[in-house]
Amino acid sequence: MPVRWIVRTVAFCALAFVLRTTAASAGxxxxxxxxxxxxxxxxxxxxxxxxxxxxxxxxxxxxxKAQIGDALAEWTEQRGIDILLLQEVGHSEVDGEPFAAAxxxxxxxxxxxxxxxxxxxxxxxxxxxxxxxxxxxxQVVQLTYHRLRFRSRCRIALAVTVATSMGPVRLVNVHLxxxxxxxxxxxxxxxxxxxxxxxxxxxxxxxxxxxxxxRWLRTMWPFPYxxxxxxxxxxxxxxxxxxxxxxxxxxxxxxxxxxxxxxxLYLKDLTxxxxxxxxxxxxxxxxxxxxxxx
Numbered sequence: 001m002p003v004r005w006i007v008r009t010v011a012f013c014a015l016a017f018v019l020r021t022t023a024a025s026a027g028x029x030x031x032x033x034x035x036x037x038x039x040x041x042x043x044x045x046x047x048x049x050x051x052x053x054x055x056x057x058x059x060x061x062x063x064x065k066a067q068i069g070d071a072l073a074e075w076t077e078q079r080g081i082d083i084l085l086l087q088e089v090g091h092s093e094v095d096g097e098p099f100a101a102a103x104x105x106x107x108x109x110x111x112x113x114x115x116x117x118x119x120x121x122x123x124x125x126x127x128x129x130x131x132x133x134x135x136x137x138x139q140v141v142q143l144t145y146h147r148l149r150f151r152s153r154c155r156i157a158l159a160v161t162v163a164t165s166m167g168p169v170r171l172v173n174v175h176l177x178x179x180x181x182x183x184x185x186x187x188x189x190x191x192x193x194x195x196x197x198x199x200x201x202x203x204x205x206x207x208x209x210x211x212x213x214x215r216w217l218r219t220m221w222p223f224p225y226x227x228x229x230x231x232x233x234x235x236x237x238x239x240x241x242x243x244x245x246x247x248x249x250x251x252x253x254x255x256x257x258x259x260x261x262x263x264x265l266y267l268k269d270l271t272x273x274x275x276x277x278x279x280x281x282x283x284x285x286x287x288x289x290x291x292x293x294x
Contacts, residue, residue: 033117033118033119033154034116034117034118034145034154035114035115035116035117035118035124035126035154036115037114037140037142037156038114038115039112039113039114039138039140039158040097040100040101040112040113040114041110041111041112041113041135041138042100042101042104042105042109042110042111042112042113043110044104044108044109044110044111044132045108053165053166053293054166054273054291054292054293055082055083055133055164055165055166055169055291055292055293056079056080056081056082056083056289056290056291056292057081057082057083057084057085057171057204057206057265057289057290057292058075058076058079058081058083058084058085058287058288058289059084059085059086059087059173059206059207059208059263059264059265059287059288059289060072060075060084060085060086060087060263060280060283060285060286060287060288061086061087061088061175061207061208061262061263061283061284061285062086062087062088062089062283063088063282063283063284063285064088064089064090064091064092064094064125065091065282065283066091066093066094066099067282068280068281068282068283069099069102069103069106071280071281071282072084072086072103072280073103073106073107075278075280075287076107077107079276079278079289080291081289082131082132082133082164083129083130083131083132083133083162083164083171084109084128084129084130084131085127085128085129085171085173085206085207086100086127086128086129086130086173087127087173087175087207087208088125088175088208089113089125089126089127089128090115090119090123090124090125090126091119091123091125092119092120092123093120093123094123095122095123095124096113096115096123096124096125096126096128097113097115097124097126100113100128100130101113103128103130104130107130107132108132109130109131109132110130110131110132110133110134110135111128111129111130111131111135112128112129112135112138112158112160113126113127113128114126114127114128114140114156114158116153116154116155116156116175117153117154126156126158127156127157127158127173127174127175127207128158128173129158129160129171129173131160131162133162133163133164133165134162134163135160135161135162135163136160136161136163137159137160137161137170138158138159138160139158139159139160139195140156140157140158140159141156141157141158141159141172141191141192141195142155142156142191143155143156143157143174143176143188143189143191143192144184144187144188144191146177146180146184146188146219147219148177148178148179148180148219148220149218149219149220150220151178153177153178155175155176155177155188156175157172157173157174157175157191157192157195157207158172158173159171159172159173159192159195159196161201166293166294167201167202167294168201168202169201169202169203169204169270169294170196170199170201170202170203170204171203171204171205171206172192172195172196172203172204172205172206172207173206173207174189174192174205174206174207174208174209175207175208175210176188176189176207176208176209176210177210178210178212179216179219179220179222180216180219181215181216181227181229182227182228182229182232182233185209185210185211185229185232185233186232186233186236189209189233189236189237192205193240201269202267202268202269202270202294203242203267203268203269203270204265204266204267204268204270204292205237205242205264205265205266206263206264206265206266206288207263207264208262208263208285209230209233209262209263209264210262211229211230211233211260211261211262211264212229212258212260212262213225213227213228213229213230213260214226214227214229215227230260230261230264234247234266237266240268241268241269242266242267242268243266243267243268244264244265244266244267245265245267245272245275245290246261246264246265246275246277246288246290249261249275249276249277249288250277250286251277251286252277252285252286252288253284253285253286254279254284254285254286255284262285263285263286263287263288264288265288265289265290267290267292269294270292270293270294271292271293271294272290272291272292273290273291273292273293274290274291275288275289275290275291276288276289
């Protein structure tokens with residue numbers, strides 16, 4: 001085993017011990033704080049102009065940063081993003097719903113927001129989809145809850161139909177668990193494919209898949225590169241007709257300790273024209289975007 005793998009394994013174990021120690025006093029079962037499956041919607045002014053055939057989709061984990069609005073708006077405008085998938089919207093002091101609504105008004109986008117976890121008595125964190133095109137057929141998909149010994153999270157997927165200039169696209173925003181192995185990760189993602197079953201429109205599954213190439217022992221002790229989770233998820237989705245242009249792009253997590261791709265866009269019946277991984281300030285994730293055409 002190369003020396004760098006040994007160093008990373010030791011570092012992972014040390015980090016896991018620290019996280020477990022700091023979380024041990026929490027005491028509250030996060031499963032009791034999963035938010036109800038309610039969706040907040042925000043409209044936008046009707047846009048006019050010539051139809052555009054290509055559509056740009058972007059995805060970013062905000063890491064709960066309330067101050068990220070300026071950087072997020074700048075990235076959206078710089079890349080000409082038409083549909084934005086956001087994860088970890090909101091934190092213990094700023095509720096996700098008003099953040100998504102304010103960003104929607106700023107960009108003049110339509111938006112939907114669904115809380116996943118109640119972080120405090122008044123604030124929740126969840127998923128949001130913002131789009132310059134109207135959003136319909138909104139569906140919240142509850143994903144399997146994993147008790148991870150510490151820092152367990154409630155997981156959902158948020159699905160919408162986007163009335164794009166190239167026709168309707170069914171799009172799902174996901175945020176999967178961290179310390180689970182490939183088999184459980186694929187099983188957690190399976191309800192998303194169930195939700196898409198029978199839909200004839202082109203489809204996009206995007207978000208934070210948390211595909212660390214790690215084998216987890218008892219959801220706590222990491223063994224880097226003993227599993228190839230990104231490849232396992234990609235192969236499984238490929239069997240359902242999904243492909244991604246991000247196989248040879250840089251990692252999407254900024255921390256050098258985690259040189260992995262966590263964030264993805266998977267496409268079905270859509271062709272990517274351009275794509276990239278961009279650094280966005282304030283979050284530990286990098287944003288992914290792709291310009292696609294049907």
